[in-house]
Amino acid sequence: MPTKRLSLLVVDDDQVDRMALRRAVTQAALEAEVHEACDGVTGLEMLCSRPFDCAFLDYHLPPHDGLTVIGEARAAGVTTPIVVLTGQGDEELVAAVLRSGGSDYLSKAALSADSVARTIQYVTRVRQAEDDLQHLASFPEQAPNPVLEVSLEGRVTYLNPAARAAFPTLAEDGDGHPLLAGWASATRPLVDDFELSVQREIKVGDATFHQTISYVAERGLLRVYAIDITERKRAEEQLIHGAFFDELTDLPNRALFVDRLGRALERAKRHPDYRFAVLFLDLDRFKVVNDSLGHLRGDQLLVAAGKRLQSCVRAEDTVARFGGDEFALLIEAPEDVAEATRIAERIQSEFAPPFLLDEREVFTAVSIGIALSGPGYANAEDVLRDADIAMYRAKAQGGARFQVFDTEMHAQAVAMLQLETELRTAMKKGQLRLYFQPVVALDSGSLAGFEALVRWQHPRKGLIGPAEFMDLAEETGIILEIDRWVLEETCRAMEQWRRAGGSGFPGIVSINISGRQFTQGGMLASVPAVIRQSGLDGSAGVLALEVSETSIMDHLTVAAERLAQLRPLGVRVYVDDFGTGYTSLGYLRQLPIDALKVDRTLVRELARGRETLEIVRAVIGLARSLGLKVIAEGVETAEQCDRVVDLGFDLAQGYWFGAPMPGDEAGRLIVEGRRWRLRG
Numbered sequence: 001m002p003t004k005r006l007s008l009l010v011v012d013d014d015q016v017d018r019m020a021l022r023r024a025v026t027q028a029a030l031e032a033e034v035h036e037a038c039d040g041v042t043g044l045e046m047l048c049s050r051p052f053d054c055a056f057l058d059y060h061l062p063p064h065d066g067l068t069v070i071g072e073a074r075a076a077g078v079t080t081p082i083v084v085l086t087g088q089g090d091e092e093l094v095a096a097v098l099r100s101g102g103s104d105y106l107s108k109a110a111l112s113a114d115s116v117a118r119t120i121q122y123v124t125r126v127r128q129a130e131d132d133l134q135h136l137a138s139f140p141e142q143a144p145n146p147v148l149e150v151s152l153e154g155r156v157t158y159l160n161p162a163a164r165a166a167f168p169t170l171a172e173d174g175d176g177h178p179l180l181a182g183w184a185s186a187t188r189p190l191v192d193d194f195e196l197s198v199q200r201e202i203k204v205g206d207a208t209f210h211q212t213i214s215y216v217a218e219r220g221l222l223r224v225y226a227i228d229i230t231e232r233k234r235a236e237e238q239l240i241h242g243a244f245f246d247e248l249t250d251l252p253n254r255a256l257f258v259d260r261l262g263r264a265l266e267r268a269k270r271h272p273d274y275r276f277a278v279l280f281l282d283l284d285r286f287k288v289v290n291d292s293l294g295h296l297r298g299d300q301l302l303v304a305a306g307k308r309l310q311s312c313v314r315a316e317d318t319v320a321r322f323g324g325d326e327f328a329l330l331i332e333a334p335e336d337v338a339e340a341t342r343i344a345e346r347i348q349s350e351f352a353p354p355f356l357l358d359e360r361e362v363f364t365a366v367s368i369g370i371a372l373s374g375p376g377y378a379n380a381e382d383v384l385r386d387a388d389i390a391m392y393r394a395k396a397q398g399g400a401r402f403q404v405f406d407t408e409m410h411a412q413a414v415a416m417l418q419l420e421t422e423l424r425t426a427m428k429k430g431q432l433r434l435y436f437q438p439v440v441a442l443d444s445g446s447l448a449g450f451e452a453l454v455r456w457q458h459p460r461k462g463l464i465g466p467a468e469f470m471d472l473a474e475e476t477g478i479i480l481e482i483d484r485w486v487l488e489e490t491c492r493a494m495e496q497w498r499r500a501g502g503s504g505f506p507g508i509v510s511i512n513i514s515g516r517q518f519t520q521g522g523m524l525a526s527v528p529a530v531i532r533q534s535g536l537d538g539s540a541g542v543l544a545l546e547v548s549e550t551s552i553m554d555h556l557t558v559a560a561e562r563l564a565q566l567r568p569l570g571v572r573v574y575v576d577d578f579g580t581g582y583t584s585l586g587y588l589r590q591l592p593i594d595a596l597k598v599d600r601t602l603v604r605e606l607a608r609g610r611e612t613l614e615i616v617r618a619v620i621g622l623a624r625s626l627g628l629k630v631i632a633e634g635v636e637t638a639e640q641c642d643r644v645v646d647l648g649f650d651l652a653q654g655y656w657f658g659a660p661m662p663g664d665e666a667g668r669l670i671v672e673g674r675r676w677r678l679r680g
Contacts, residue, residue, distance in 0.1 A: 006032035006120065007051070011043030011069070012058040012085065020111055021056055021085075027113035030120070040069045047073045052080045053127075054120050056106070059086040059093070067100045074101040079130075081123035085111075094240045103127075105239065126232070146209075146226040149216070150175075154183050157221060166228075167204070178204045179211075179226065187213055187222055201229070208233045246321040248299055249306040257320035257328055261380040264330065268373050277340035279329040280369040280387035281309070281347070284399040286325035289362055297357045301364065304357075308350045312343060328384070337372060337404075344368045344402035365400035367391055372404070420476055422458070423469055427481055431457045434489045435660035436509070438669065439631070439653045442645050445676040447669060449508035451546070451653060452490045453660045454482060479514040484526065486511050490543065491534035493663045497670050510544035510574055515551030518558045527566055544572035546597065549579075556587055564592045574631070579619060588626060596623050600634025600654070606643045613647075620648055638679075645678050 008025065012018045015038070022034050035052070037043035040061035047055060047069075059066040066084050073082065081103035086093060094105050103123040106115060140147040146163035150156055154175030163170065167179055175183045179202055187198060198213040212225040244256035252260070264276045283305060290298035302325065309319045309327055318330040334340055347366060354361035369391025371383050390405040397403070426432060436450035456464050473479040490511050531543070545566070552559045552575065563573050572594040579602045598619060605612040623630045632644040635654030644652050657676055658669075 004031075006030060006053045008032050008034045008120075009037065009043070009046060009052045009055040009080075010034060011037045011040065011046075011055065011061065011066075013038050013060075013062055014058070017058065017085070017108060020108075021116065024111055024113050024116040028117040029113075030117065039063075040066070044069050044072055044076075047078045047080055047082075048076050054103075054123055055080050055082045057082050057084055057102075059084050059097075067096060067102075070097075070100045070102050079127070081127050083119055083123060094243055098236050105243070107243070130227070145228070146224075148224045148226070149219075150180065150183070150222050150224060152187075152220065152222065154180060163226070166226075178202060179209065179224075187215075202226075206230070246323075249303050249321050251306050251310075251327075252318055252320040254320065254322045254328075257318060257322070257330065258380045258384070260318050261330055261383060264332065264373070265377060265380060265383070274373075275334060276373045277331040277334050277337075277343075278371045278383050278387045279331065279340065279344060279347075279402075280371070280384065280391045281327040281329070281366045282391055282395060283325035284365045284367055284395070286364065289364065293357070293360070293362070297360070297362070300357045301355055301362060304355050305351075305364070305366075309347065312346045312350055328387070340370050340372060341402065341404065344370060348400065348402070367395040367399045368402035369394060370402060370404045419469065419472055420478070423456075423473060423476075423478055426456055426458075427478065427485070431459070432482070432485060433457050433463070433662070434486060434493065435662060436493070436666040437653055437660040438658040438666075438674075439508070439510075439651050440657045440676050440678075442649055442652055442678060445678050447674050448651055449510065449544075450666055451660075452486060452493075452509060452511045454486055455660075474514055474516065477516065480516055483511075483513050483517060484530075487527065487530050488534070491530055493666070494543070495534050496663070497667050500667050500671060508542045508544050508572060510546050510572075512546045512576065515548065515555060518551065518555035518562060527571065528569060531569060542570055542572055544574050544594070546574045546576040548576045550577075552591065553587065556590065560591050567592050577633075579615065588622070588628075593628065595629035595631055595651075597631040597633050598649075603632050603634050603640055603644065603654075604636075606647075607639055616647060642679060 010018050010021050012021070018036050018038075022036075025032050025034055035046065037046055040063065043055075043057065043061070046052075057066045057069060061069060070082055070084075073080070082101070083104045083106050084097045084102045085106055085108055087108045097105050103126065104119050106119055140158075140160040143160055144162055146166050147158075147160040148156060148163045148170070149158035156171045156174055159167070159171060167177065170177045170179060174180070181202060198211070200211050200213075202209050202211055207228055207230045209226045210229045214223050214225075215221075216223050244253060244259075245251065246253045261276075261278065264274075268274045268276065283301075286298070286301070289301055302321070305325075306319065306321060306327065309329065313319060313329060313331065316332050318328075318332075320328045320330075322328055329343070331340055331343060334343075347368065351364065351366050354363050356362075369387045369389065371387035371390060373383075377383050386405040390403040394401050394403040433455045435453045435455050437453060438447055439449045439451060440446070441448040454466055454470075456469055458464050470479070473482055490509055494509055527543075545563070547559065547563075566573075573592055574595045574597050575588075575591075575593055576597045577599045578596040579599045596619065598616060602612055602616055606616065620630050629650040630648075632640075632649045632652040633654065635641050635644060635652045635656045637656060640654070641652070641656050661669075
């Protein structure tokens with residue numbers, strides 16, 4: 001960057017945007033004096049009245065657009081580099097900015113200290129280079145760029161050394177040479193007004209030249225200055241390409257896809273018979289590939305997936321990558337609705353064979369949502385929203401399938417959004433409640449502890465269970481806040497029970513934690529502080545964390561590390577819903593766990609099939625060999641209770657022993673020293 005103090009101009013009618021640019025300049029540690037104008041007229045006056053090192057100009061300016069301001073500034077002889085700011089990318093807009101005399105283009109969405117610094121560095125270097133070339137061009141024989149003189153009839157009368165080297169046949173070809181193409185029409189205005197000059201670009205073979213043509217009245221001829229701008233043109237093309245194409249796959253990106261989809265919508269409005277379809281795709285289990293094989297192979301899979309998608313559609317259709325493992329297809333003018341589903345089936349078929357990544361075979365499938373054109377769509381984002389909704393429906397049904405959007409899906413999506421809003425409000429207004437389900441020791445029938453379970457006291461629906469909102473909480477990340485609240489409330493309840501006394505005080509109270517804790521770890525990291533703040537000590541019982549088998553397997557290494565850190569605090573770890581996930585049990589040796597909670601579905605099946613019975617016996621045998629306790633979930637009948645006692649379970653819980661209850665009722669059980677009869 002130049003060492004001198006920069007003089008910058010920001011022309012934007014939005015004060016917030018002006019402040020954002022000023023802040024970016026400050027964060028970039030640029031020595032700069034920033035001037036502001038809030039409309040195009042004032043901005044043009046300031047550009048014409050004094051020099052600036054760089055001007056940032058909003059595309060949308062009252063009373064006309066930024067391109068008009070650039071044109072008037074250039075016509076007035078302003079040479080200040082002008083960078084156009086816009087809030088939305090558009091392929092034609094970027095090209096128009098560069099053609100109109102703009103020096104560069106910057107999206108407001110990408111505005112940052114780095115982007116502003118790079119832009120200022122680029123345009124000031126280009127400006128300096130052009131100034132140097134113009135200065136040298138005043139000495140034609142020494143000028144490094146071509147300078148030539150041409151008669152009004154198109155006959156070349158002078159070529160400097162640079163021109164003779166660059167265009168060896170120019171003198172013989174005359175106005176037939178590409179450099180002088182369209183010569184008569186381009187230069188006619190100069191003779192009538194010799195104070196004018198003509199600026200234009202000319203292609204000569206693979207090179208592009210910028211020409212400045214002036215009329216030399218005293219000699220009755222035209223002087224031409226030519227600058228090779230081939231590299232600049234390539235840079236402009238790369239700039240446009242980078243704004244609208246994905247860097248990894250070289251497919252159109254979201255901005256270009258939305259632009260093309262918007263044009264399809266406009267065609268549909270003008271021609272009612274025109275149709276289109278949007279397919280929104282997500283690679284199933286891509287995260288597993290990325291985490292297990294590394295990001296390099298993950299990138300290879302994305303590139304290969306893009307190529308397979310392109311093979312499934314016509315040249316006039318658009319295949320775009322939106323980022324991550326999400327792709328979108330725009331199918332232009334399908335014959336009928338069935339064609340969109342046939343393309344989805346073709347994609348599923350293309351993704352059936354394995355991908356070969358560095359001689360390793362990898363399988364993946366796709367979940368596809370389809371949205372069809374219709375009169376109800378006002379903009380491109382609405383179409384994408386519906387295709388996205390349909391894709392998530394396909395993924396929720398197990399993936400490797402497609403779903404066509406219908407109005408019922410939209411109604412459900414709106415309902416889920418409303419539920420999310422209400423759940424966030426519930427957290428703020430204290431509408432969550434903590435209930436405790438008894439856990440019974442099967443050797444004595446005594447109270448061994450509780451499992452803490454969350455409920456929502458909904459203002460309209462009453463008390464609702466976690467099945468209605470926990471999946472949403474997991475998806476939106478609210479689960480992290482809920483986990484923290486459950487931890488704090490559980491510790492508080494345990495301390496209250498201790499103060500209330502009672503000889504039958506439970507040894508362990510368990511709480512469920514989300515798999516997100518292993519990637520973000522907010523609540524896990526705060527466990528020591530929460531225990532200290534609650535006053536909880538060893539006499540108040542022991543805290544246990546329940547983690548599902550699937551969550552552990554998805555984050556095995558991180559889970560082992562973070563759970564081990566809690567060991568010195570006396571916190572226990574249970575594997576919840578055990579027996580429904582992975583068949584390989586070797587991972588249990590890698591984890592600091594204390595007990596396995598056998599899933600309620602296996603407990604329910606104990607009396608119905610010998611296969612289930614053998615599975616449970618194997619689990620208990622494994623637990624014994626590892627020194628782990630075994631807990632039966634969902635014991636609801638006397639027969640199930642007899643079975644789990646006979647099989648040798650250590651602990652059990654379920655409605656046979658008691659439903660989840662508020663904390664004060666749980667406290668009374670403790671004081672009473674409650675015992676259960678284990679056999680009828």
